[in-house]
Amino acid sequence: MLFQRDSGLQLQVRSTIAALRQLAVPGLEIELVDTNRQRLDRYDVLHVFSAINGNVRVVELAHELGVPVVLSALLAPGWSRSAGWRAGVAEQLTGRLTRWNVQTSYAQTKRALQLAQLVIAADEAEQDALIDGFKVAPARIHLLPNGVAERFFAADAQAFRRHTGLDGPFVLMAGSIAPYKHQQDLTRMLATPELPVVLLGHARRQHQAYLQGLVAAPNVRWLGQLAHQDPLLASAYAAASVLVLPSQGEAFPLPVLEALATGTPVVMADDSPLHLPGSGFALKQLRWSDTDALRLAIQALVATPPPRAAVSALVQDFAWRRAALKIADCYQLLYQRRQHGAGHAV
Incomplete structure (x- = not known):
């Protein structure tokens, strides 16, 4: 359903691809994945945009296949330590009441963030939300603002x-x-x-x-x-x-x-x-x-x-070229780790 609408998320995906291609970094090939037709293990690194809306399944499969994931979190504002605690309590109650047959969106988002090797935060506020609300290790977070054409x-x-x-x-x-x-x-x-x-x-x-x-x-x-x-x-x-x-x-x-x-x-x-x-x-x-x-x-x-x-x-x-160079560095970092057999270590 991603491209059935046209808003900020779709724009960010398209702009990221275009900016990375314009860099013309030797050896770096960028492709929009069609998860209905293409296997994830044909790629060296996967970049997933948004930790919500069911994207946890993509991250889980990539994890099983050994494909490292860069995850642009794109969290809604307001995730504090107390908000994360309340969401965690709600997740436990939901699980027990349904014999763990139902997951909350918080649980899915948190799992996606935990499985990704590298998480991108757009600014310091989102970085704090990742740490306080979802317990993401600071070492796994890269602060990369969105780009402006x-x-x-x-x-x-x-x-x-x-x-x-x-x-x-x-x-x-x-x-x-x-x-x-x-x-x-x-x-x-x-x-x-x-x-x-x-x-x-x-x-x-x-x-x-x-x-x-x-x-x-x-x-x-x-x-x-x-x-x-x-x-x-x-x-x-x-x-x-x-x-x-x-x-x-x-x-x-x-x-x-x-x-x-x-x-x-x-x-x-x-x-x-x-x-x-x-x-x-x-x-x-x-x-x-x-x-x-x-x-x-x-x-x-x-x-x-x-x-x-x-x-x-x-x-x-925030110029797109600067943002694209930093994103390409993230890809290179995970590619090198994979080549050296680091697997999912961070």
């Missing part, structure tokens, strides 16, 4: 302005359109003739009424979903006065990094693991339910925009 660092705002006719300041909300994204209250409070709100994203069938409620507000424009490769997307980020992401529970929101790369400041919910030192002048992380604080932060950034070059500099280390 080079085109976002060189984005030109004029293409989007010509396309939409928007000449003045505006607020951009990019991503899925759904109630859990909490766009409605904020758009009603923000949208004025002086500060329109532009929505980019797809609304699924069950959320069409929610979308109609959004666009019914004055000065709210919905432009549908732009393909990630569409130059207009990067231009939209560059043209916006501020990107707003008020949704609860964003794991590691790529639109935030992409907007910052174009020089556009961001206001988002504070329960994301994203942490950029020294970014307070351009990245405001506030409680998702505090619409007044979100509104005031947005208006302040619109009134006094930070220097675009300084904003872009916050994410220079």
Whole structure:
């Protein structure tokens, strides 16, 4: 089901493959595995994206076959030591009540993380979640942030302005359109003739009424979903006065990094693991339910925009080439261990 939808996870998989291929590292061949047609033991190293959604079965089989696994955890925020303890208690109770015929998602996620030889965390918050919530040994965790395509660092705002006719300041909300994204209250409070709100994203069938409620507000424009490769997307980020992401529970929101790369400041919910030192002048992380604080932060950034070059500099280390080089190093490390007969030792 992975590619039956198109969102951040699918984008990360495709972008990782493309960036690794562009490196042209001698001897490194990258291929997207079709688990219905191809055996896992034909590969030297397997990279699995996400520790949830049944991926534990892929990791288990690779373990049985002796194929080392790099696992990008992609955990939801909020996994603390206490949360891990509660989930462990729930797993024990579930097992005993069902004679161990039923597993919780926590148990499956934890097993996938335990069997992988190397676990990738996107930032320090996710690294802490792995250690505290799932008891992953720190030595097995590599801190590797997601990548941002080079085109976002060189984005030109004029293409989007010509396309939409928007000449003045505006607020951009990019991503899925759904109630859990909490766009409605904020758009009603923000949208004025002086500060329109532009929505980019797809609304699924069950959320069409929610979308109609959004666009019914004055000065709210919905432009549908732009393909990630569409130059207009990067231009939209560059043209916006501020990107707003008020949704609860964003794991590691790529639109935030992409907007910052174009020089556009961001206001988002504070329960994301994203942490950029020294970014307070351009990245405001506030409680998702505090619409007044979100509104005031947005208006302040619109009134006094930070220097675009300084904003872009916050994410220079996230350029895809740098990320791909570090990922390739992870593959090489596990390949060498396997060649030297280290097996599953870490």
